[in-house]
Every structure is written in C-alpha cells, then in structure tokens.
Amino acid sequence: MRKALIEFRNVSFRYSDTNPWVLKDLSFSIYENEFVAIIGHNGSGKSTIAKLVNGLLFPQEGEILINGVTVNEETIWDIRREVGMVFQNPDNQFVGATVQDDVAFGMENRGIPREEMIKRIEDNLAAVGMLDYRLTEPHRLSGGQKQRVAIAGVLAIYPKVLILDEATAMLDPRGRKEIMQTVASLSEQQGLSLITITHDLAEVVQAERIIVMNQGEIWAEATPREIFSKRNQLKEIGLDVPFVAILADELKRAGIELTKEPLNHEELLEELWTLHSKT
Amino acid sequence: MDITFKNVTYIYQKNSPFEHKALENLSFHIPSGTFVAIIGHTGSGKSTLIQHLNGLTVPSEGEVHIGDFKLTNDEKPKNMKELRSKVGVVFQYPEHQLFEETIAKDIAFGPQNFGVSEEEIERRTKEALRQVRLSEELLERSPFDLSGGQKRRVAIAGVLAIQPEVLVLDEPTAGLDPRGQKEIMDMFYNLHREAGLTTILVTHSMDDALKYADQILILNKGTKFMEGTPIDVFRQKEALQSVQLDVPEVVQFLTSFEEKMGKPINFSNQSIDEIATSISEIVKGVE
Numbered sequence: 001m002r003k004a005l006i007e008f009r010n011v012s013f014r015y016s017d018t019n020p021w022v023l024k025d026l027s028f029s030i031y032e033n034e035f036v037a038i039i040g041h042n043g044s045g046k047s048t049i050a051k052l053v054n055g056l057l058f059p060q061e062g063e064i065l066i067n068g069v070t071v072n073e074e075t076i077w078d079i080r081r082e083v084g085m086v087f088q089n090p091d092n093q094f095v096g097a098t099v100q101d102d103v104a105f106g107m108e109n110r111g112i113p114r115e116e117m118i119k120r121i122e123d124n125l126a127a128v129g130m131l132d133y134r135l136t137e138p139h140r141l142s143g144g145q146k147q148r149v150a151i152a153g154v155l156a157i158y159p160k161v162l163i164l165d166e167a168t169a170m171l172d173p174r175g176r177k178e179i180m181q182t183v184a185s186l187s188e189q190q191g192l193s194l195i196t197i198t199h200d201l202a203e204v205v206q207a208e209r210i211i212v213m214n215q216g217e218i219w220a221e222a223t224p225r226e227i228f229s230k231r232n233q234l235k236e237i238g239l240d241v242p243f244v245a246i247l248a249d250e251l252k253r254a255g256i257e258l259t260k261e262p263l264n265h266e267e268l269l270e271e272l273w274t275l276h277s278k279t
Numbered sequence: 280m281d282i283t284f285k286n287v288t289y290i291y292q293k294n295s296p297f298e299h300k301a302l303e304n305l306s307f308h309i310p311s312g313t314f315v316a317i318i319g320h321t322g323s324g325k326s327t328l329i330q331h332l333n334g335l336t337v338p339s340e341g342e343v344h345i346g347d348f349k350l351t352n353d354e355k356p357k358n359m360k361e362l363r364s365k366v367g368v369v370f371q372y373p374e375h376q377l378f379e380e381t382i383a384k385d386i387a388f389g390p391q392n393f394g395v396s397e398e399e400i401e402r403r404t405k406e407a408l409r410q411v412r413l414s415e416e417l418l419e420r421s422p423f424d425l426s427g428g429q430k431r432r433v434a435i436a437g438v439l440a441i442q443p444e445v446l447v448l449d450e451p452t453a454g455l456d457p458r459g460q461k462e463i464m465d466m467f468y469n470l471h472r473e474a475g476l477t478t479i480l481v482t483h484s485m486d487d488a489l490k491y492a493d494q495i496l497i498l499n500k501g502t503k504f505m506e507g508t509p510i511d512v513f514r515q516k517e518a519l520q521s522v523q524l525d526v527p528e529v530v531q532f533l534t535s536f537e538e539k540m541g542k543p544i545n546f547s548n549q550s551i552d553e554i555a556t557s558i559s560e561i562v563k564g565v566e
Contacts, residue, residue, distance in 0.1 A: 042456040172483040199456040240457035243528045250555035
C-alpha cells in the first residue's frame, strides 16, 4: 500500500468565531506519487485546504499531518520544504530580475550551495521547457511561460508534493493545456505527488482521483470517469459539465449505446468508430 | 452608436528607438446594436483598440468614428467628456478600481463626474444594482467587505450607472468560476438586448464568442486577420491555427469526427442534440 503523504483528520476551519465554518469535519488522505484534483466552485473551501497544508492557516479543530508530522508553528518551516505551491497570478510570484534569478530565490532561502544551485536551475528549467529563457526578464514572458518558471522554482527545492492552486485560471486555453501537460509528465518522471485545485473539470481528466468540494465538505471522491457521469448533480453545485459528457448524453438519447463514459474526444470517437464498423 | 475605424495606425513612442506599431492600417465597421467579440493574442493590439473607443488614445494615422464623434491625430473632439459618458468601459479585474467608503458612493462616482443630479443618481444606482443582481441592503457597506465576485458586480454597476450606449468589456469573466462566468455573461447579454447597446467583448474564450457575438473580429500583430459571423470565422480552422488560435470545442470535435469517420457534419452553430442526431445517423448508416 502507498504511504499517506498528506492526511486531514476531522479538520474544521473558520476565519473567526463569528464567521461560518469554511471546512467542516474534513477527512481525507493523499498518497505518495498520486495525482489528485480538488474541484469546487468559488467559496467551496478548496483553496483553504491548500493554505492549511503548508501552514499559512491553522485549523480550529482536527489535525493535519504531512509525511507523518503534524502541521503547527514549530514544524511549518520543515513542512514548507516538502510542499511546493504555485498560485493563480503569475505576476504576484516573481521576485527575480531574470528567469534564473527567480528560480534561484527559493534555493537561496534554504542555503543551497552555489554549484548545486546552478545544476538545479538548469535541470528544472529544462524540465519545464524554459531553459532557453534563463536570462530573460520575467515581464517579457507570456502568462503560461511565467507559470512554468514558477513551477521550476518550486521544483528546485525538491518538494514531495506540488500544489497548483488555480494556477491556470488566468491563462488562455493554450497556456492551460501546456501547464497541465508539463506538470503531469513531471510528476510521473520525478515520483512527485501532485494536487491541482481548480474549477475546470476538463483540466483534471488525467488525475487518478478527484475530490469534489461543496460548502466545506467532500461532496464526492472518485475517478474522473465516475465524476463525469454525475453531470446533473455537478451542475447543481455550480460546476461546468464538459462538452464530451454532454454530447455522450445526447448520443444515448439518440439511441447510441456507449460502453463507457468518454473522458475526451479521442475516446468518444474510438467508440463511434467501433459502432460504425459493426453496421 | 455606429463605430468605424478607417485606416487606423497607432504608434507608441514615435520617433524614438522604442517606436512600436500597435495598430496598423486597421479598418472595420460595427453597426449600432451589434454584439462584437474581439479576439487575439497578447500583443495583438486589442487593448490599444479599446483605448481608442473612449478617446483615451487618438490614432496616429487614420480616423475613428464613434456615432457623431470623430477622433484623428490632430482633431480631438471638444466634448470628450460627452463621448466618455456614452462609452462605458469595464476594464480587466475592474474590482481593483474600487476605492470609496461605501458601495453607494462608489457607484455614484461616475455619474457625479458627468454632472448627473442627486435624485437621478439614486434612481440609477438602484437600477444598476438590480441589473447586476446585488441587494440594496449592501449600499452603505464598504465594497472591501464583499467577496471577489460581488466586488466585480459593484464595479460593473458603477459603469452601468453612467448609462452608456456602447459597452466595452475587457475579459470580464477572468478569474471567476464557471457559474460566476455564466451569470456575468448572461447579464451583459440581457443588458445588450434590453437597452439596445452596442457591445464590444474582448475575450480568449472562443466558446463565449460563439455563444454571444453577432460578429467576430480577429486581430493579429495589430492588423485585422479575419472578420465575420461566428459560423464563417470558426469554419476556417486551419487559418485560425496558423496564428495559434483555437476553434470552439464543438468545431474541434466535428473536425476530428470527419477525419476519423470520413464523413462531414458541417458546422452551422447547431445545438448539441442536433449534432447527436447527425452522428447517430452516420454511425447507424441511415443517411
């Protein structure tokens, strides 16, 4: 069995005594090497989860463990070494005058020797496909390029888990696709756990598991295929149903029997092709 | 109001080493009452184009006509303020521009500047709140106590209270969740129809352009790359891809369908259930 890397044990959180609970008695685990997506509409509590994982916030009730260690004031500095985060707005995360300075920033804070830093800058910029830009000034990059540099900076401190908190929300569709492809292949190559927090269902089809949040509680926890089949319920909690799932529904109504819930165009076309060749 | 660009060129930092042409010989016409989507990459000239619509910039060469207002390099309209009271611009992340102590004051700021009377401002404020679906009970609260989505609605209400005839929207749904995006776009679309506005939407979303626009204008490197109805534009998949633009997901699917099955389903902005029927006929071989 895989080892639990992040564990939430009956966690409840609110911003102050007079505010409503943002998270209510939440329990779940995320394992080593796993790719999990957390989805939900604005205000469902999904971003609060990210802030609790690396100790930007602390829960009023319950306990959070990272790699077996409880998150508290004493442990946050060690925990932040293991949890890398990339946020929504790429412009709020840049500190360096050039791409390579920016990647170096996190390592400088951790006192990594110069030789090792240079090696890690090269390795990680290459991993996100940005090595050619190492001397470029950040403002010359597109939004998607900036996010890839931010990811390289986080990876350079060798975290065990990478959390993308709406990291693609400000990008155009092409930029989104690039980022998701980059992180999915990185997590596979480097044995990294990956948590992506988003409201875009189409972006999470590669995840092994999806946790759907609604009003501070887990509304569903299942594979993408299972989640896609609940389209009417998804709409009720304010999430978009992907085009391919809507079309699959209409096809069933038009008398086409699909053997499984398609996750993307290719899967649906493959089924249609098989059906067509039988007639 | 009709909007016409005639051979418009706009040059930043002219006669300096940093000289840069943001728009080049751009001509187009938007009839009054049209909903237009403007699409293009970062750097394609979209923002510069928008700034011409309410006279924040004037063309270096060529002419811009907004209704009876004319903007050229040496001829700024004397009544610029009147132009700005007719063209409302919702900039990107408009909630960053909120500054007043109360929501009522923030919404009133625009009309006050245009000399609207107090009673009229009060009436318009209530009307604008109804349009953006916020409760009047919020009026005396600070805009900074609100959630992100509510703040954006307050900022939009401030633009609506000017009662513009032309509404310019620069990526108005960026950063909102799907439900929030749909609510805001449906709201603008209803306003467009009820108030007979001319609406200009700058967007990255091909699906929104397809759903709401009568006309699409595609910019590339400061020039007009394509113009037409959504159906005409999105049928030209290869041309769009040559400038790294995507087509709406439904068009992508129909193209892949034709490649795989060897039989076309032409895109005519048909509904998904119509597409399902066409697919089912082809798959079952009953054409």
